[in-house]
């Protein structure tokens with residue numbers, strides 16, 4: 001757990017992120033025992049990288065977060081209780097090649113599947129397709145844990161549709177969906193410019209999803225309303241309002257010209273040709289001058305959707321001692337998620353900033 005002996009006072013990546021996670025657990029009403037368990041789970045999943053002192057630069061250039069910290073948190077809000085806490089991480093972050101990175105990631109997922117007794121059948125079916133020898137970038141495998149009360153998380157795996165080359169991402173997504181039985185799913189996706197992730201729910205989910213993410217660079221603000229393919233999903237007005245508030249745009253003739261908006265399409269029923277879930281991800285950090293502004297927008301959106309913003313206000317100081325207006329990127333994304341049979345959720349993705357804080361702009 002501790003780093004190389006030497007200069008005292010400099011934490012390791014593992015110590016730093018475990019501390020953040022324990023404090024976030026309190027914000028999310030998880031008890032101290034769960035908080036300790038999950039801090040350990042995170043540290044172990046990071047492998048040897050957890051022991052690396054933070055006065056050394058990050059050993060890899062992961063794009064999981066802007067400053068290359070291989071960890072990102074999220075709080076997923078609902079109208080009727082405390083938010084769910086999740087943590088996204090790159091288990092292979094300390095490896096030298098993308099191939100080893102994927103291998104290390106798989107090892108961690110298999111260790112989790114043994115520990116918590118879930119099946120990896122879906123992932124096994126995709127292994128040679130999405131984790132080929134000599135894979136292309138920009139990622140191999142990320143893992144997200146949904147930190148439920150009781151110390152056993154729900155697990156999600158993020159894979160790279162461009163693993164066989166960006167030019168083959170479309171056929172790779174098609175083939176992946178086909179292999180896991182979602183033969184008609186590909187037809188249910190909107191047009192975009194690339195597929196950044198394919199994600200699988202593993203473990204104890206009521207309805208495990210396969211999710212396809214689509215990138216929409218330069219999207220006209222008005223077109224955000226047309227991205228959902230989910231039957232009885234969010235209306236165009238709901239999506240446009242969310243994006244306009246999150247990105248701080250006014251008027252419908254503007255384009256979202258910064259980092260692209262992502263849409264995410266969740267499939268649960270193999271027979272269906274349409275997704276049962278839709279999420280709109282807005283990279284608020286590229287549309288705000290500083291986190292004070294990003295936070296204001298998040299609070300307005302939460303309040304507007306009938307959700308209590310208090311946990312978000314408590315979460316930021318549990319991650320950093322800096323003031324929100326003194327940097328930008330602590331709130332990385334704001335997302336609006338719809339899933340059949342559930343009330344809509346609003347999610348704030350929160351950076352660790354273990355290495356650097358991006359200065360405010362403007």
Ligand code: TRP
Nearest residue numbers: 063064065066072262281333349
């Ligand atoms: N940092 C990457 C990005 O901005 C990947 C990522 C991290 C991401 N957290 C996310 C993408 C949340 C969408 C939503 O794309």
